[in-house]
Amino acid sequence: MDKLNPHFSEVxxxxxxxxxxxxxxxxxxxxxxxxxxxxxxxxxTTQEGWGKSTxxxxxxxxxxxxxxxxxxxxxxxxxMKQFYDTYAHSPKLAPLxxxxxxxxxxxxxxxxxxxxxxxxxxxxxxxENYNKRELERQINxxxxxxxxxxxxxxxxxxxxxxxxxxxxxxVFKETYVLxxxxxxxxxxxxxxxxxxxxxxxxxxxxLGRDFLFMGEQYRLQVGxxxxxxxxxxxxxxxxxxxxxxxxxxDFAPEHLGQLNFYLEALxxxxxxxxxxxxxxxxxxxxxxxxxVEYALSRHLSPTLVSEYQxxxxxxxxxxxxxxxxxxxxxxxxxxxx
Numbered sequence: 001m002d003k004l005n006p007h008f009s010e011v012x013x014x015x016x017x018x019x020x021x022x023x024x025x026x027x028x029x030x031x032x033x034x035x036x037x038x039x040x041x042x043x044x045t046t047q048e049g050w051g052k053s054t055x056x057x058x059x060x061x062x063x064x065x066x067x068x069x070x071x072x073x074x075x076x077x078x079x080m081k082q083f084y085d086t087y088a089h090s091p092k093l094a095p096l097x098x099x100x101x102x103x104x105x106x107x108x109x110x111x112x113x114x115x116x117x118x119x120x121x122x123x124x125x126x127x128e129n130y131n132k133r134e135l136e137r138q139i140n141x142x143x144x145x146x147x148x149x150x151x152x153x154x155x156x157x158x159x160x161x162x163x164x165x166x167x168x169x170x171v172f173k174e175t176y177v178l179x180x181x182x183x184x185x186x187x188x189x190x191x192x193x194x195x196x197x198x199x200x201x202x203x204x205x206x207l208g209r210d211f212l213f214m215g216e217q218y219r220l221q222v223g224x225x226x227x228x229x230x231x232x233x234x235x236x237x238x239x240x241x242x243x244x245x246x247x248x249x250d251f252a253p254e255h256l257g258q259l260n261f262y263l264e265a266l267x268x269x270x271x272x273x274x275x276x277x278x279x280x281x282x283x284x285x286x287x288x289x290x291x292v293e294y295a296l297s298r299h300l301s302p303t304l305v306s307e308y309q310x311x312x313x314x315x316x317x318x319x320x321x322x323x324x325x326x327x328x329x330x331x332x333x334x335x336x337x
Contacts, residue, residue, distance in 0.1 A: 031098045031105065038084030041077060052078065083109055090115055096122040103132055111139055113319075120144045128209050137205065141177045145318035149325065150174050171238060176206055176283065176308045183310065189246050193217075193230050196246075210236045218243075220265045229262050240276040241266050244283055251287035251305050253295040263301045277301075283308055 041058075044050040052074070059074040066072075086109045087094045093115060097105050104125050112118040121144065125135055150173055180202040181195045196203050197216050204211055211233045218232040231244040243266060245259050259280040266278040280303040292305045 027101060028098050030102065031100075034080045034102060035084055035097075037077065038080035038082070039088070041081040042084050042088070045081065055081075079106060079110075086118070093119055093122060096126070099126055104130070104135060107132065107135055107139070112144075117144045120147070134205055140312055140315075141179070141206070142313045142315045142318045145315065145322050146173060146175060146177075146313070148322050149318065171208065171210075171235065172279075172281065172304050172306065174306055175313075176306055177313060178203070178206070178308050178310055179312050181310065187248065189230070189248050192246050192248060196231065207233070210238075211242070212236065214241075220262065220269065222265050222269075227262065227265065229266075235279075238276060238279070239274070241271060241278040242281060243278060244281045247282060247284040249285055251282060251284040251292060251295075251307075253291065255282055255284070256295055256299060256303065259303060260299070260301045263303070279304070281306055 055077050056074040059072055059077055062072045087097055108118055108121045180199050183195055193216060200213055214232040214234055216231055218229040220227045229243045230246045233242040235242050243262050259282060263278045263280050271278060282305045284307050287305055287307050
């Protein structure tokens with residue numbers, strides 16, 4: 001049998017591309033349909049005083065005219081109205097909803113409280129291609145609130161990273177939520193590392209999908225000795241190696257010496273010429289921000305100190321903190337004017 005022409009794969013690519021575009025077009029039309037039905041019900045509710053009982057009658061009518069049609073129960077019809085009402089006066093967000101499935105839209109508009117939060121998850125879902133479970137996990141983990149709070153001046157960052165993208169603050173977090181680990185109340189650094197590797201898919205979801213896992217206990221040879229980095233990743237957007245060192249204790253300044261040594265070895269022996277300087281993350285049980293600021297004030301390597309928690313955060317508490325922060329920003333703006 002003759003060897004297959006290597007260009008045959010291009011045909012497969014064309015088929016897959018066409019299939020994806022067809023599914024995308026079908027989804028867009030479905031969302032448009034739900035939007036128009038929601039608009040119809042919303043207008044009738046406002047103009048003619050429709051209530052839920054009338055929507056029940058509409059659902060029954062649809063079943064008699066289009067028997068076997070799914071997705072048009074009275075509850076779903078009412079959700080379509082809520083969907084339209086949520087985005088009808090938001091021209092910035094209305095186009096975005098057509099790029100996600102109904103399931104994703106339903107989760108976002110029903111669980112998010114503000115346009116800012118909805119916009120955040122619409123963009124995030126599109127960029128990261130989350131499935132339903134992953135999206136729900138990020139909302140439960142208060143990803144929006146933690147990201148917004150993390151945009152405040154970060155004293156946990158060492159040397160200014162002039163050679164790295166300006167949005168580096170959006171890549172790393174002050175706190176990582178590791179609720180997916182099943183560890184006892186007390187555990188060792190080795191047990192923490194083993195659990196993270198075992199649950200690497202969940203850990204990557206918390207980190208962000210631009211992180212690529214390169215290995216655990218990554219070996220570095222310096223002189224005649226071997227040294228081992230707990231977890232090593234590569235970040236596609238930043239184009240740099242990212243070394244994670246795990247601590248089951250609160251941050252202590254002496255932790256930086258070891259990590260700084262690892263970063264120097266990575267940059268000399270592992271980093272490729274076109275890549276940016278390596279970044280180090282100290283993932284600690286807790287930290288005192290003032291101690292971190294002092295420790296990093298003259299630190300030369302790009303290093304961050306983050307903490308982890310083993311349970312989902314209190315979303316209401318974070319929302320309250322974010323609200324306080326927004327009020328503070330607004331007051332500062334008014335004073336500047």
